[in-house]
Amino acid sequence: MKLFITPTSVYARKVRIVVREKGLADRIEEIVTLPVDAAPELLAVNPLSQIPALIDDDGQAWTDSSVIAAWLDGRGGGVPFLPEYGSDAYWRVRRMETAAMGMIEMMAKIVYENRRPEGERSPFWLRRWEDNLVRAFRMADAFDPDPGIFDMGTMNLAIAGTFCDFRLGHVDWRAVAPRIAAVQAELEKRQSFIDTYPR
Ligand SMILES: N[C@@H](CCC(=O)N[C@@H](CS)C(=O)NCC(=O)O)C(=O)O
Numbered sequence: 001m002k003l004f005i006t007p008t009s010v011y012a013r014k015v016r017i018v019v020r021e022k023g024l025a026d027r028i029e030e031i032v033t034l035p036v037d038a039a040p041e042l043l044a045v046n047p048l049s050q051i052p053a054l055i056d057d058d059g060q061a062w063t064d065s066s067v068i069a070a071w072l073d074g075r076g077g078g079v080p081f082l083p084e085y086g087s088d089a090y091w092r093v094r095r096m097e098t099a100a101m102g103m104i105e106m107m108a109k110i111v112y113e114n115r116r117p118e119g120e121r122s123p124f125w126l127r128r129w130e131d132n133l134v135r136a137f138r139m140a141d142a143f144d145p146d147p148g149i150f151d152m153g154t155m156n157l158a159i160a161g162t163f164c165d166f167r168l169g170h171v172d173w174r175a176v177a178p179r180i181a182a183v184q185a186e187l188e189k190r191q192s193f194i195d196t197y198p199r
Pocket residue numbers: 009010011012035036049050051052063064065066108
């Protein structure tokens with residue numbers, strides 16, 4: 001299988017952690033591709049020119065980090081990232097994952113906006129997205145995530161926190177989300193997290 005990534009992408013990191021935790025690393029080749037380059041190999045898998053994107057052993061294309069991560073969870077051994085489909089535990093984990101992905105989306109918007117030339121940036125949207133982000137961290141903390149539990153919920157909250165440190169160091173998310181901070185501190189010790197730390 002082939003997985004298109006960049007080493008700094010939090011979306012790709014999510015999938016790369018699952019790959020490692022499921023013991024699939026030797027079956028998946030990581031291909032570093034900058035989405036803005038719109039390389040034909042990436043476009044053939046994802047016409048949106050976004051990573052992560054995966055080609056499976058049958059040549060099927062998979063896009064969207066949450067779908068790829070859930071699909072890979074059903075393969076390989078190791079930790080089950082998702083509880084039994086439809087159970088209360090399953091939906092709790094998916095809600096945590098969705099909260100984290102919403103935070104990641106806000107951060108991505110801020111990062112892209114900040115890449116515009118200074119005079120073209122919108123202070124209104126930057127303020128709004130940062131306010132949304134801080135509110136979302138506070139609300140996600142109310143899930144009371146447990147640093148002793150490793151699943152799709154806690155994993156995504158942890159990588160959202162690390163991505164905020166990496167790209168928006170001025171946002172003091174730990175002040176509003178101390179439980180997520182404890183989860184992040186714990187999970188960043190795992191080898192799969194160390195191997196995929198954004199740099
Ligand atoms: N919903 C997608 C979003 C993927 C995404 O936005 N990836 C970024 C990686 S940093 C990207 O490729 N951005 C380039 C672009 O959107 O043009 C997912 O979860 O995989």
